[in-house]
Amino acid sequence: MAWLRPADRLSFLHRFLSGVKGRLLAWAVVAAFLIPITMCGLSRADRPETYPGDQMQTRVCRECSGQRSDCPVCAGKGKVFVITPGPNHPSWVALEVVQAGSPPAPPALTTEELLKPLPGGVGGARIKLEKDGKTIEVTTTFTGRTRVRLAPGKWSYTVSKPEQREVSGSFEIPVLTAEIWKSKGLSRKDGDWLEQPLRVEMARSGAHKSGP
Numbered sequence: 001m002a003w004l005r006p007a008d009r010l011s012f013l014h015r016f017l018s019g020v021k022g023r024l025l026a027w028a029v030v031a032a033f034l035i036p037i038t039m040c041g042l043s044r045a046d047r048p049e050t051y052p053g054d055q056m057q058t059r060v061c062r063e064c065s066g067q068r069s070d071c072p073v074c075a076g077k078g079k080v081f082v083i084t085p086g087p088n089h090p091s092w093v094a095l096e097v098v099q100a101g102s103p104p105a106p107p108a109l110t111t112e113e114l115l116k117p118l119p120g121g122v123g124g125a126r127i128k129l130e131k132d133g134k135t136i137e138v139t140t141t142f143t144g145r146t147r148v149r150l151a152p153g154k155w156s157y158t159v160s161k162p163e164q165r166e167v168s169g170s171f172e173i174p175v176l177t178a179e180i181w182k183s184k185g186l187s188r189k190d191g192d193w194l195e196q197p198l199r200v201e202m203a204r205s206g207a208h209k210s211g212p
């Protein structure tokens with residue numbers, strides 16, 4: 001710095017020091033954000049999806065009050081994400097396709113429940129759902145069940161399968177108003193499931209082939 005005049009040397013030193021201070025301040029700000037995120041035990045991967053109008057915060061797990069390391073709701077993290085849903089937040093819907101006249105069964109909402117057999121369940125049925133020009137297609141598993149996430153509004157559906165008569169209809173997905181407490185995995189207790197499953201009864205086509 002021999003080429004700098006004494007006054008310039010001072011200002012260089014000043015700038016250097018304020019640069020250090022600036023960097024320290026920047027790190028302090030980063031740390032102030034990072035520490036609470038790390039401390040709360042919820043990682044980015046746990047973050048549930050949010051939609052326009054949603055508000056999200058973290059709260060102490062209501063199931064275990066943050067006290068149980070084996071809690072299935074918070075996975076021992078002590079805290080969960082809570083969403084105050086906006087007008088666009090979708091609901092999970094359990095779908096059931098059965099042969100006409102089959103007895104009712106408890107609705108399946110969780111992954112484990114979806115694997116439970118459904119009396120008279122029609123596997124491989126294609127369900128086409130439509131709202132405002134948007135189309136979603138799902139297919140029932142071997143149990144006759146499946147699930148889908150749908151935005152609020154009126155949806156129409158068409159259910160089809162070879163050798164079965166096509167069935168169509170419509171139903172309404174309400175705007176969610178209650179808080180959604182996101183637990184680990186899918187749970188009907190979270191508050192973002194449609195209470196009743198959409199149940200569709202199918203009848204075999206070609207009635208002239210009267211079976212045994």
Ligand SMILES: [Zn+2]
Pocket residue numbers: 061062063064065066067068071072073074075076077078079
């Ligand atoms: Zn818990």
